Amino acid sequence: MRFQLSDDQLALRAGVRELLARRFDREALRAAVGRPGLDRALWRELGAAGFFALRLPEARGGVGLGLPEAVLVFEEAGRVLLPGPLIATHLAAGTVPGAAEGETVVAAADGGGLLEWRDAADVVLGEGEGWPPGPGEAGGPSGVGKAGGPPGVGEGEGPSGPGEADVPSGPGEADVPSGPGEADVSSGPGEAEGSGPRSGEAVALRSVDPLTPLHRVRARGAPDPVAVLLTAAEQLGTATRACELAVEHARTREQFGRPIGAFQAVQHLCADLLARVETARAALYAAAVTADPADIAAARLLADEAAVRGARDCLQVHGGMGFTWEADVHLLLKRAWVRARRAGGGADAEELLARELLSGAGR
Numbered sequence: 470m471r472f473q474l475s476d477d478q479l480a481l482r483a484g485v486r487e488l489l490a491r492r493f494d495r496e497a498l499r500a501a502v503g504r505p506g507l508d509r510a511l512w513r514e515l516g517a518a519g520f521f522a523l524r525l526p527e528a529r530g531g532v533g534l535g536l537p538e539a540v541l542v543f544e545e546a547g548r549v550l551l552p553g554p555l556i557a558t559h560l561a562a563g564t565v566p567g568a569a570e571g572e573t574v575v576a577a578a579d580g581g582g583l584l585e586w587r588d589a590a591d592v593v594l595g596e597g598e599g600w601p602p603g604p605g606e607a608g609g610p611s612g613v614g615k616a617g618g619p620p621g622v623g624e625g626e627g628p629s630g631p632g633e634a635d636v637p638s639g640p641g642e643a644d645v646p647s648g649p650g651e652a653d654v655s656s657g658p659g660e661a662e663g664s665g666p667r668s669g670e671a672v673a674l675r676s677v678d679p680l681t682p683l684h685r686v687r688a689r690g691a692p693d694p695v696a697v698l699l700t701a702a703e704q705l706g707t708a709t710r711a712c713e714l715a716v717e718h719a720r721t722r723e724q725f726g727r728p729i730g731a732f733q734a735v736q737h738l739c740a741d742l743l744a745r746v747e748t749a750r751a752a753l754y755a756a757a758v759t760a761d762p763a764d765i766a767a768a769r770l771l772a773d774e775a776a777v778r779g780a781r782d783c784l785q786v787h788g789g790m791g792f793t794w795e796a797d798v799h800l801l802l803k804r805a806w807v808r809a810r811r812a813g814g815g816a817d818a819e820e821l822l823a824r825e826l827l828s829g830a831g832r
Contacts, residue, residue, distance in 0.1 A: 472755075478537065481538055481541060481542070482541045482544075485545045485546075486545050486548075489545055489546070489549045493511065493551055494549075495797065498549065498797070502679050502800065505552075505679055505682070506589065507574060507586065512574060513570070513571040513572065514571070515571050517571065519531075519532040520542060521558050521559045521561075521569050521570075522562045522569035523538060523539050523542060524539055524562075525563045529563055530569060531562065536758075536760060537758060539559070539699060539757075540699070540753060540757040541702075543559075543706070544705050544706040546706060547702060547705065548707065548710045549706075549710070550804050553574070553589075554585050554586040556699045557576050557577035557586075557594065559699070560575075560577070560693065560696060561575040561577070561592070565594075567591075574589060574590045574591050574592075575592045576590035576592070577594040577595050578594065578686045578689065579696065580689070581688055581812045581814065582685055582687060582688035583685060583686075583810060583811060584684040584686050587682070588682065595686070596671055670687075671686050677803045677807065678800075678803040678804050679800075679803070680804070681804065692811075692817065694762055696811075697765055697766070697769050698753075698756060698765045700772075701769040701771075701772035701773070704776035704808055705746070705775060705776070707776045707779075707804060707808075708775035708779040708780075710801060711779040711783040711798070712742040714787075714801075715782065715783040715786040716730070719735050719739055729786075738785055739786065742783065745771075745775040745778060746775050746779065748771055749772045749775040752767050752768040752771045753768040753771075755768070756768040765818075766818035766819075767818070767822060770818050773805075773815055776805035776808070776809070777802070777805045777809055784802065
């Protein structure tokens with residue numbers, strides 16, 4: 470069995486990278502940070518390129534590719550920090566009219582109680598009473614159009630009133646493994662722990678990532694494994710970019726008359742960055758082929774670690790300038806933090822893997 474990417478897959482990845490370099494380069498990223506909002510023209514261009522209809526059968530107007538190709542595409546999206554509810558719209562292609570073509574923006578609750586880009590979406594899935602769909606409902610939308618709503622609190626604004634919670638960004642929150650002291654974004658002021666918002670009520674959160682407005686809704690059902698896999702792909706792309714930025718800076722920044730990459734401590738940081746990226750990539754590509762829930766869970770944990778720790782190590786390589794607003798490192802770290810909380814965070818993946826190990830030990 471060959472595990473190398475095929476010529477068609479390499480061409481697909483190169484094509485997506487070229488499209489994003491043309492339509493969402495660093496200048497576009499910085500412009501989006503300064504004026505948060507969804508670029509509808511870019512969204513339609515992504516639809517025309519087949520981004521959302523990638524896995525839709527050709528007979529239904531899609532591209533007809535599979536999970537391995539989707540992982541490559543979303544990895545490129547994560548590499549440039551492409552904003553918007555990409556995964557929700559991708560999963561809604563063929564179900565929600567206009568989603569495949571990029572004419573309809575779809576947001577969806579992630580199963581863990583977080584809802585991204587609610588106010589910018591035309592259709593919101595998983596927020597109302599009728600979600601998950603009952604037998605025979607084929608995953609139809611349970612929300613209604615949200616066009617014309619006010620900007621979300623996560624879109625670069627501060628809290629707009631009581632009942633809003635922050636996605637914490639202080640010390641100790643960047644660690645991916647769940648445990649005591651880890652940041653919790655699933656409950657907010659005035660709510661009993663674990664209860665979440667009342668049915669049908671969305672609570673605005675102040676997102677640490679200026680390009681990911683967030684709401685919290687009541688968690689409903691298990692996360693979609695494909696959504697978890699594609700989130701891991703985005704995380705891998707972000708981790709790859711962090712590694713690239715760190716190595717580039719280590720080669721060009723000079724101290725004491727030589728590049729800082731000549732110092733062993735910096736070399737170790739860069740080596741660790743690359744090792745985590747390649748380990749996560751191997752696990753992710755394997756999970757895209759097997760589509761096994763345990764493989765997806767393992768890929769998610771490794772990709773989260775590669776993205777969060779990678780961004781932190783990249784910041785360390787940059788030194789003092791890495792903490793400045795002008796550097797892009799903080800944007801990588803903030804997006805990685807938010808993604809690491811999707812679909813219940815890494816705790817669900819850890820529980821799934823623990824169950825698999827225990828069931829295997831009993832055989």
